[in-house]
Amino acid sequence: MMDPFEILDVAESASNDEIKAAFLAKVREFPPERAPKLFQAIRDAYELIKTEKLKLAYPLFHNPEIDGDTVCRSLLEQSRPGRPSEEDFKRMLADTIPLAGLPDSIE
Amino acid sequence: MSKNKNKKKTESLSIESLIRRANSALTSKQYKEAINHFKQLLKLDPQDQWRHSLADAYLGRARDLAGKGLYKEALILLENRQPGKTGNTFGLHIVWTLLSGQYRQAIETFYKEMGRLQRHEIDHIEATFALLIISGHDEVLQLVPEGSKLRADSTTAQLAVRAYCQGNDVELSGLLKKIPFRSPYRDIRSILSALSLNPGDLKSGREKLEKIPHGSPFKAPAKTARLAILNEVKIMALEKSPEMARTFISAVRGIDKRVYRSVVKISHSAKSVKTLFNALLHQSAADQNPVFQNCCFKLLPHYPGGIKAYQKHFGVLSQFDLSRIAALSYERTGDQEYAGWAWEDASDALAKQPSSENNRLIRALILRRSAECCDRYGGGYAEDAEQLLEQSLECDPDDLPTFLSLFDRYKALDDNSSYRNCVERALKQFPEDSQVLMAAIELAIERNTFKKAAKFAKTLLKKDSINNRARSLLINAHLFQAGKQIVVGRFDLAAKEIGEAEKMERPGNPSGAIPLHRGILEYARKNEVKGEAMVEQACRIIGSYASGYFRVLIEMSRLKIAGRYRKKYDSLLKNTASHKPDKSIFLGFIKDFQRYSLEEDVDIRGALSTLNKYFAAAVTLDFSRKEMELVCETLQNLDAFQHLKNFAAAATQQWTEDPIFVYFLVFAKTEGTPMKLLPQDVSQLERAIDMAGKQKNMRVVNRLIEYLERSRLFSFFGGGDPMDDEINEGINPSFDSLPAPEFLDEILFGEEDGMDDEITKPKPRTGRARTLRDPFTLDIFDDGPF
Numbered sequence: 001m002m003d004p005f006e007i008l009d010v011a012e013s014a015s016n017d018e019i020k021a022a023f024l025a026k027v028r029e030f031p032p033e034r035a036p037k038l039f040q041a042i043r044d045a046y047e048l049i050k051t052e053k054l055k056l057a058y059p060l061f062h063n064p065e066i067d068g069d070t071v072c073r074s075l076l077e078q079s080r081p082g083r084p085s086e087e088d089f090k091r092m093l094a095d096t097i098p099l100a101g102l103p104d105s106i107e
Numbered sequence: 108m109s110k111n112k113n114k115k116k117t118e119s120l121s122i123e124s125l126i127r128r129a130n131s132a133l134t135s136k137q138y139k140e141a142i143n144h145f146k147q148l149l150k151l152d153p154q155d156q157w158r159h160s161l162a163d164a165y166l167g168r169a170r171d172l173a174g175k176g177l178y179k180e181a182l183i184l185l186e187n188r189q190p191g192k193t194g195n196t197f198g199l200h201i202v203w204t205l206l207s208g209q210y211r212q213a214i215e216t217f218y219k220e221m222g223r224l225q226r227h228e229i230d231h232i233e234a235t236f237a238l239l240i241i242s243g244h245d246e247v248l249q250l251v252p253e254g255s256k257l258r259a260d261s262t263t264a265q266l267a268v269r270a271y272c273q274g275n276d277v278e279l280s281g282l283l284k285k286i287p288f289r290s291p292y293r294d295i296r297s298i299l300s301a302l303s304l305n306p307g308d309l310k311s312g313r314e315k316l317e318k319i320p321h322g323s324p325f326k327a328p329a330k331t332a333r334l335a336i337l338n339e340v341k342i343m344a345l346e347k348s349p350e351m352a353r354t355f356i357s358a359v360r361g362i363d364k365r366v367y368r369s370v371v372k373i374s375h376s377a378k379s380v381k382t383l384f385n386a387l388l389h390q391s392a393a394d395q396n397p398v399f400q401n402c403c404f405k406l407l408p409h410y411p412g413g414i415k416a417y418q419k420h421f422g423v424l425s426q427f428d429l430s431r432i433a434a435l436s437y438e439r440t441g442d443q444e445y446a447g448w449a450w451e452d453a454s455d456a457l458a459k460q461p462s463s464e465n466n467r468l469i470r471a472l473i474l475r476r477s478a479e480c481c482d483r484y485g486g487g488y489a490e491d492a493e494q495l496l497e498q499s500l501e502c503d504p505d506d507l508p509t510f511l512s513l514f515d516r517y518k519a520l521d522d523n524s525s526y527r528n529c530v531e532r533a534l535k536q537f538p539e540d541s542q543v544l545m546a547a548i549e550l551a552i553e554r555n556t557f558k559k560a561a562k563f564a565k566t567l568l569k570k571d572s573i574n575n576r577a578r579s580l581l582i583n584a585h586l587f588q589a590g591k592q593i594v595v596g597r598f599d600l601a602a603k604e605i606g607e608a609e610k611m612e613r614p615g616n617p618s619g620a621i622p623l624h625r626g627i628l629e630y631a632r633k634n635e636v637k638g639e640a641m642v643e644q645a646c647r648i649i650g651s652y653a654s655g656y657f658r659v660l661i662e663m664s665r666l667k668i669a670g671r672y673r674k675k676y677d678s679l680l681k682n683t684a685s686h687k688p689d690k691s692i693f694l695g696f697i698k699d700f701q702r703y704s705l706e707e708d709v710d711i712r713g714a715l716s717t718l719n720k721y722f723a724a725a726v727t728l729d730f731s732r733k734e735m736e737l738v739c740e741t742l743q744n745l746d747a748f749q750h751l752k753n754f755a756a757a758a759t760q761q762w763t764e765d766p767i768f769v770y771f772l773v774f775a776k777t778e779g780t781p782m783k784l785l786p787q788d789v790s791q792l793e794r795a796i797d798m799a800g801k802q803k804n805m806r807v808v809n810r811l812i813e814y815l816e817r818s819r820l821f822s823f824f825g826g827g828d829p830m831d832d833e834i835n836e837g838i839n840p841s842f843d844s845l846p847a848p849e850f851l852d853e854i855l856f857g858e859e860d861g862m863d864d865e866i867t868k869p870k871p872r873t874g875r876a877r878t879l880r881d882p883f884t885l886d887i888f889d890d891g892p893f
Contacts, residue, residue: 060469093241094244095352
């Protein structure tokens with residue numbers, strides 16, 4: 001399971017009210033009828049950190065399995081989305097041109 | 108040389124074998140081989156069908172080459188291919204001509220011979236032109252005739268690409284709207300639209316990209332775009348992507364080259380925790396990114412061998428951190444005993460730090476965790492867990508679950524003074540909690556402080572008016588008090604208490620207990636007629652004369668009512684219970700026996716002897732497993748060995764080798780005296796222990812072991828039941844004061860294979876011993892007043 005603070009998109013120092021507000025906002029964004037799995041994950045995350053004690057207990061006792069993917073994810077989380085240069089965009093398109101010659105629909 | 112060999116081999120084959128091989132090669136897309144076989148076949152037997160198949164093989168081979176980007180070579184094969192019945196390859200010829208760089212020839216042929224092409228072929232070829240134009244092949248645009256769709260939308264599409272790259276989303280949105288649905292540029296519209304969505308809106312992005320049809324020339328860029336908008340970048344997929352795609356994705360996701368390099372290195376070295384840890388340490392030397400230190404720290408409970416290297420690299424860890432890492436590490440390996448001790452060390456380390464609210468809360472949490480470890484290690488409630496939980500309440504008294512856990516523990520321990528103290532503290536902390544109030548009511552009743560009990564019950568019933576347990580406890584308390592007044596001859600006070608009990612009954616839901624006690628009161632007053640009438644009324648409400656008479660009989664014996672009345676009800680009970688046993692009535696008796704078996708001054712054995720025949724006949728009734736266990740449990744409490752033997756034997760027949768029934772059977776056979784265990788009983792119990800162990804039923808395992816151990820201790824002490832306090836007091840070996848043998852020290856604290864030397868093994872606290880305790884307690888007051 002992902003970090004509950006990440007799921008609810010709150011800082012570890014967030015107050016109970018902030019956590020509750022974030023939980024309600026997420027639930028409104030992903031209601032159970034539209035995104036049942038995500039809704040469940042949001043609820044589980046809230047249950048893990050909804051009180052002061054739980055919030056303290058989580059980092060204290062949580063001992064997650066860490067693998068390369070986890071580390072990579074943490075590293076990649078630091079990145080900020082951007083836009084490629086026009087030149088890079090065109091080069092990416094040009095790079096795919098050789099793959100365009102095998103249309104199944106054409107005999 | 109191998110070619111010649113193959114040729115020679117083929118030449119020597121019969122026509123049938125050649126046909127088989129050729130068709131097989133064609134269907135398995137071994138086109139090169141298929142071409143050879145069909146050529147050979149045509150030499151031996153020139154038929155049209157071989158010619159067509161050869162043409163198919165050539166086309167397949169040409170597609171293979173085109174798939175590798177060898178369009179010129181593919182075109183040669185396509186042009187030299189024998190005409191077969193495989194349809195028109197004109198469209199393909201134009202696409203490959205275009206992709207081989209012969210733009211002028213391809214465009215001229217396309218516009219001149221458009222009539223020979225089908226609609227979907229025209230769309231595909233135009234989309235390929237569009238891809239070339241947007242990717243910067245201006246020469247293609249110049250060759251396209253004026254007024255064509257390709258020219259009309261090219262500027263808009265190119266401006267849209269620019270607007271996206273410059274982050275000008277408002278302009279982009281306007282431009283994308285200008286690209287019509289039937290335009291050859293419609294697929295780049297979908298790609299740009301998906302890319303410009305909010306990061307993380309994967310679903311909408313994916314939907315937009317899925318609109319691009321499978322055969323579209325824009326499918327490959329769409330795949331790259333999909334990777335770029337994925338919530339999580341799949342490093343392996345990214346690594347496998349062509350360089351241009353990777354550059355593009357990195358730009359969209361904002362991954363700088365240093366991070367990308369780190370990610371690739373780490374994903375390659377993450378084969379084990381150790382290699383991952385070392386790779387992270389190595390990376391952190393080159394890059395001060397805090398992620399590396401953070402991940403290394405989180406890895407330490409999984410790889411405590413890295414503690415030394417971690418401290419060398421990132422600085423010394425605090426005693427608290429070291430103990431916490433050790434505890435988590437022991438928890439991972441399932442060593443709950445050491446984990447518990449390590450958590451206690453962590454708590455001690457924290458206690459030495461400056462006190463703060465958070466600090467105290469964390470200590471409380473840690474002490475509770477340590478208590479959990481003790482319980483897990485003990486397979487139930489462990490004795491020293493109480494001490495830890497009490498300490499945790501000193502740090503954080505506002506924790507109801509801890510109080511409730513302590514209630515159960517002290518009850519199981521029969522530690523009345525600690526229980527009382529704990530309930531009183533809980534009541535101060537949670538004066539309106541229903542569970543705490545319930546415990547307070549029980550305690551007050553136990554101490555005969557009925558006014559207090561009534562006060563708590565009223566508070567509870569105000570909050571929870573349908574709390575039957577509280578209601579029945581209070582009613583029973585008043586009735587018990589009434590009984591005491593009857594015994595001392597204060598009949599008016601007894602009537603008053605019964606009246607108080609009646610007030611507590613739920614309107615319209617009488618239990619029968621009130622008329623029953625009024626009847627007994629009348630008998631005590633020698634008003635036989637009134638008494639009989641009240642008892643009859645009680646029986647009607649209870650719904651069973653047998654059950655009613657039974658209760659009257661027991662109550663009369665307790666309240667010392669004249670013997671002749673008792674005899675009367677004894678004979679009435681005998682007559683009523685002489686019929687064929689009924690399961691619900693029988694189970695009613697069992698529950699009554701359970702209730703009364705805890706009370707003193709009750710002639711329970713007398714009542715049982717009255718019901719002897721009824722009980723003997725009841726063994727044939729059809730009980731569920733749970734009901735049968737309850738019956739056996741009650742009979743065991745009553746020391747009714749013969750009945751227990753009958754019921755346990757019936758149970759072991761129905762639930763073969765069920766450990767708890769084996770225990771009851773052996774218990775009954777040996778009449779609850781372990782010294783009477785025969786070798787076959789011992790082996791039967793040992794088998795039952797194995798079985799219960801496999802079922803992970805620790806309660807039964809403990810029970811069986813205790814019985815067996817008592818027999819062994821008996822032999823050791825040379826007679827007398829070792830559970831007998833007098834014997835224990837006489838021996839008083841003060842085991843705690845004996846020095847631990849060296850070998851025990853070695854077992855507890857010595858080096859073990861595979862254990863990391865980075866963790867200093869935690870030590871047990873003085874005087875602590877992990878003992879098992881059975882948490883199972885029968886809750887017998889749930890069924891309302893009696």
